[in-house]
Amino acid sequence: MTDRIAQLGMRLVNGEVRFYRNRQISAIRQALRLIFPIILLGSLADFLEQSWLRTDGYYYQTLHVARWLFQVKILRQYLRLIGAGTLGLAGILMAFAVSFYLVVPVTRHMTDRLMAGTIAVISLKFFNVTRTSVLGGHTIKWVATDLGIQGILVGILVGVLVGNGYRWALGHRSPDLEQIPSTLVITCTWLVVMAALGLLWVSTQTVSLNSAFASIIRWPFRLPHFILGLLGYCVLNGAFEWLGVLGPLSASSGQSIESAQNLAAVLAHRGWQLPHPLTLHTVVSVYANVGGTGMMLALLLALFLSRPTAWQRRIGWLSLVPTLGNFNAPMMVGLPVILSPLMSIPFILAPSACITLSWLCIRLKWVPTVAYPLLTGTPGPLQAYLGTGGSWTALALSLADLILSTAIYYPFVKLVQAAHRQLDGEVA
Structure with missing residues (x-):
């Protein structure tokens, strides 16, 4: 019985290792490590703001924070700004990082790596825009809530799509020389295609990509x-x-x-x-x-x-x-x-x-x-x-x-x- 449990454990470990050695998953793992400090800072800021500085916070009530801490309102605004600037951009950061790490093995030119990440960020924005602002001809407004920690999955999916596409395009040119005209063609092509897909989504759907996925499950x-x-x-x-x-x-x-x-x-x-x-x-x-x-x-x-x-x-x-x-x-x-x-x-x-x-x-x-x-x-x-x-x-x-x-x-x-x-x- 003990041997069977040990064998099962080894199979599970080997399965986990094979899973993470997959090119796509490896890029996602690296991206998660990259954004961890930002997620940690944002979570600490949210915790302090909600628990210590709001009137419905546990420590605010039990430790009577208002009696001994000065400038509570300014501190609350400051921590909210940190939280919004970190957790509120988690989806964007994941899209950039996943696409970046997928391109790293096929090119040593930093321009191509950064461009792949940048295209992923812009593509993610194309899918997270309010329907009325696009179809009604108003000023474009982005769906900011879908770009934060609730949008990490969508960021991963967009990063994988753009990263693999950019990687495929780089595979059809010489890896030794940095070819600015080729990079320009790849970049413009991807942005035009993703913008078209984004407009198609907005025209046919009433919710953002992240909201649509959430409604499924x-x-x-x-x-x-x-x-x-x-x-x-x-x-x-x-x-x-x-x-x-x-x-x-x-x-x-x-x-x-x-x-x-x-x-x-x-x-x-x-x-x-x-x-x-x-x-x-x-x-x-x-x-x-x-x-x-x-x-x-x-x-x-x-x-x-x-x-x-x-x-x-x-x-x-x-x-x-x-x-x-x-x-x-x-x-x-x-x-x-x-x-x-x-x-x-x-x-x-x-x-x-x-x-x-x-x-x-x-x-x-x-x-x-x-x-x-x-x-x-x-x-x-x-x-x-x-x-x-x-x-x-x-x-x-x-x-x-x-x-x-x-x-x-x-x-x-x-x-x-x-x-x-x-x-x-x-x-x-």
Whole structure:
């Protein structure tokens, strides 16, 4: 039995290594490493701005920030600017980097490499323009929200398309000489083609490319109270982020109403009888998304408990603060979890196990249901405790979910480390 498990582990490691040695995936991996510092800075800025400087922030309320910190408004504006300038351009940066790295092996001329990345950025903009501004003859307006961390997947796809096309064109000319006329022809041809495709998309579709992709895998059902509905939402949300569209799927419109009704029931009546005990908020958000979608805090703990590579150790420590505040972008990009076949298994399995356990405990009324609203940046393990007004059983369930998820992540983290050591030339 042990031999079979070892053989399975080796097959998984070898599969991960072969996957990352693919030319396309290798370029994506390099691009993710390139943008990690920018994602980290933006996540820290967002965490500080939302948790420390907003009135609905956890640390703003618990530490009474307004009493001792001066110029809160200016600091909030400053951090918002940093967040918008970093996370808000993640999709653009990925398009540039992926296209750049795909062209690197076929040319030693920096002009061609930079031009491939530049064309990818412009092409991405062609697909993220408001329909009315183009067809109505108004000033062109870009869809900025699709160019940030939610647009990482689209950035990857555009980078792969442009990078491979530019790479093919370079393969039909002499690699020794930098041919400015040839570069000009390739550049203009690609921009004309991508602009035509962008106009075709805008003319025939009412949403941006990223929004269209999101609608394909967005939660198709409206039955979140059932265990299968909660698990289905978890799987789709996990797949959404694993592919590179960071940020949770929007819940159905009834969720905010149900949360308000739960709070009203607690405030108006004695006892803890809630009209909606099993919702996305009371089960998934509180117990299955500790550290962000995918139970990122459990992944971080599993990483520290294993023998991480030097790079992974740095990623873990640098991502600790935002992960505790439920901002998972640094871990998703840094390890990376995005598009990692091995990490996709615990990324879906861990929160699914937490949902099953938590749903059962709430259903059997072993723990009270979360009713109080949670402040932004509330540490993940404390969400259930604070949301139930200080229930120790809710805190125990949160810790049990965290331990269970860490145990699920641990063997896969070890396998990923073995794969990365092979890729990076390290000795285990």
